[in-house]
Amino acid sequence: xxxxxxxxxxxxxxxxxxxxxxxxxxxxxxxxxxxxxxxxxxxxxxxxxxxxxxxxxxxxxxxxxxxxxxxxxxxxxxxxxxxxxxxxxxxxxxxxxxxxxxxxxxxxxxxx
Amino acid sequence: xxxxxxxxxxxxxxxxxxxxxxxxxxxxxxxxxxxxxxxxxxxxxxxxxxxxxxxxxxxxxxxxxxxxxxxxxxxxxxxxxxxxxxxxxxxxxxxxxxxxxxxxxxxxxxxxxxx
Numbered sequence: 449x450x451x452x453x454x455x456x457x458x459x460x461x462x463x464x465x466x467x468x469x470x471x472x473x474x475x476x477x478x479x480x481x482x483x484x485x486x487x488x489x490x491x492x493x494x495x496x497x498x499x500x501x502x503x504x505x506x507x508x509x510x511x512x513x514x515x516x517x518x519x520x521x522x523x524x525x526x527x528x529x530x531x532x533x534x535x536x537x538x539x540x541x542x543x544x545x546x547x548x549x550x551x552x553x554x555x556x557x558x559x560x
Numbered sequence: 561x562x563x564x565x566x567x568x569x570x571x572x573x574x575x576x577x578x579x580x581x582x583x584x585x586x587x588x589x590x591x592x593x594x595x596x597x598x599x600x601x602x603x604x605x606x607x608x609x610x611x612x613x614x615x616x617x618x619x620x621x622x623x624x625x626x627x628x629x630x631x632x633x634x635x636x637x638x639x640x641x642x643x644x645x646x647x648x649x650x651x652x653x654x655x656x657x658x659x660x661x662x663x664x665x666x667x668x669x670x671x672x673x674x675x
Contacts (some may be wrong), residue, residue, distance in 0.1 A: 546608045
């Protein structure tokens with residue numbers, strides 16, 4: 449069975465500072481990895497995904513993530529955050545079927 | 561608006577009552593998912609439809625829960641004899657193409673409060 453662990457429940461950061469949101473997964477087979485963002489009162493939307501190929505994946509809004517197979521990690525990074533990045537971020541894993549497993553989420557709070 | 565819509569956005573009910581939620585997916589999407597999200601947790605898979613066929617139902621889903629997707633378009637999720645533990649956000653998502661690979665598009669959710 450697959451599982452996803454988001455290591456930080458909340459991450460406060462000042463505007464224009466870099467940020468890293470950590471995600472570790474567990475799976476006995478190859479995985480597809482995703483990061484979704486949820487703004488208040490909105491549905492989740494896809495930030496980026498890793499399917500295969502280059503381990504560095506670039507997404508929307510300046511976010512990127514790096515797939516590390518040996519460490520079973522898929523950490524999300526942004527070099528300079530904005531107030532508007534305040535949201536909840538979910539890491540998710542899928543092994544090619546219809547069932548996607550989501551982590552518990554990390555609340556990013558960007559302070560002025 | 562061509563996104564996924566859900567109705568109602570909020571539902572308050574008394575324990576023991578039945579409730580029904582509706583999801584309208586993106587029109588060309590053949591895959592539809594229901595999730596439940598409680599405070600401090602990520603979305604938890606409930607059930608999956610490919611067109612009108614319900615292909616998977618989570619073991620977490622008790623017999624009080626039923627979902628349908630007639631004609632492969634909109635879907636309904638019904639909860640019978642609601643319990644306080646059913647209080648949660650119920651999310652619907654849709655996708656097309658390869659399952660597990662393509663992006664899921666989420667609706668805004670229906671927040672259920674059981675008193």
